[in-house]
Amino acid sequence: MRTGLAGRVPRVEQQGDGREPAIISRVAEAEIPADLAHRVQALLQMCFPGYPSRTYFKLPPHFRYLAMAGGELAGQVGVELRVIRVGSTVLRTFGVVDLCVRGSERSRGLAGRLLAEVTELARSCGMDFVILFADDDRLYTRNGWTCAANPCSWLKINDHTTLGLATAEDTGALMVKKIGQHTWPDGEVDLLGHLF
Numbered sequence: 001m002r003t004g005l006a007g008r009v010p011r012v013e014q015q016g017d018g019r020e021p022a023i024i025s026r027v028a029e030a031e032i033p034a035d036l037a038h039r040v041q042a043l044l045q046m047c048f049p050g051y052p053s054r055t056y057f058k059l060p061p062h063f064r065y066l067a068m069a070g071g072e073l074a075g076q077v078g079v080e081l082r083v084i085r086v087g088s089t090v091l092r093t094f095g096v097v098d099l100c101v102r103g104s105e106r107s108r109g110l111a112g113r114l115l116a117e118v119t120e121l122a123r124s125c126g127m128d129f130v131i132l133f134a135d136d137d138r139l140y141t142r143n144g145w146t147c148a149a150n151p152c153s154w155l156k157i158n159d160h161t162t163l164g165l166a167t168a169e170d171t172g173a174l175m176v177k178k179i180g181q182h183t184w185p186d187g188e189v190d191l192l193g194h195l196f
Contacts, residue, residue, distance in 0.1 A: 022069040022110055024117055029060045029078075039073040040064070047100035058157045058194045061097045065117045067110055075101035077114045079121075080196055084131075086150065087187020092180075094122045095196045096132035099139075115143045119177065128180040133173040133195065145175040148184055154191040166195070 032040065037055050045051045061078030068074060078097035083090060096118060101110050122130050134140050137147060149170045156163040176184050 020070050022067045022074055022105075022113070024065055024067045024113060026063055026065050026117070026121070028063045029055075032064070036066070036073070040066070040076055043073050043076060043100060043102060044098060046102070048098070052159075057098065058196065061095075061196075065114050067101075067105075067114060069105060073102070074105040075099075075110045075114055077118060078196075079118055082131075082191065082193060082196075084192055085190040086185040089182065089185045089187075091128040091182060091185075092126065094118060094125075094127050094130045096130060097196045099132075111139055112143055115140075119144070119179070122179045126180065128178075128182045129184065130177045130179060132175050133171060134175055135173055137175060140175050140177075143177075145177045146184075148174045148176045148189075150174065150187065150189045152189040152191065154195040155193055157194045 032055075040055045041053065044055065045053070051057065056078070061080050064076055064078050066073060066076050077099040080095040080097060082093050082095050084093055085091070096115070099111060099114060101114075118130055130145075132140065132145065134145075137145070151167065151169050152171050152174060153165060153167045156166045174189065178184065
């Protein structure tokens with residue numbers, strides 16, 4: 001099976017339904033070969049109607065977890081390393097970007113396994129939190145995230161153009177998962193970059 005991830009150390013997760021197990025690999029965004037990048041783009045466009053014709057929405061993530069099953073890209077999640085400020089506290093975070101699973105692979109726990117990979121790496125790297133923005137919080141709540149109603153500011157970017165600074169009293173979508181010793185602080189969240 002050619003995945004385009006030669007030299008990477010894969011993690012094998014059993015499907016539990018007699019199907020070929022998914023192989024989950026972490027790969028730096030800059031190292032994804034062109035053929036695999038096309039498959040990532042196709043998956044993102046299939047899962048998110050109106051997604052642009054590229055592998056990222058605003059800016060590329062730092063790395064991705066890619067799940068391969070039966071030689072096909074079954075799911076993916078982008079991850080950004082981001083230092084943010086909440087009130088007067090500076091936090092090291094991973095930001096979850098564009099988690100998606102191919103329709104035929106859903107309801108088998110693959111999204112949860114991708115999130116578990118991010119969480120495990122965050123712990124081993126000494127992150128304070130894993131954060132994300134979600135319109136539907138059910139998957140993330142089941143996997144240990146909580147909603148945060150902090151005011152938030154971020155850099156507005158659209159189609160490779162910086163448009164200025166955006167703010168919201170409550171995004172209604174910010175979710176956090178504690179990894180380190182910090183309790184999620186009160187105060188305004190400054191993402192120190194774009195919204196992911």
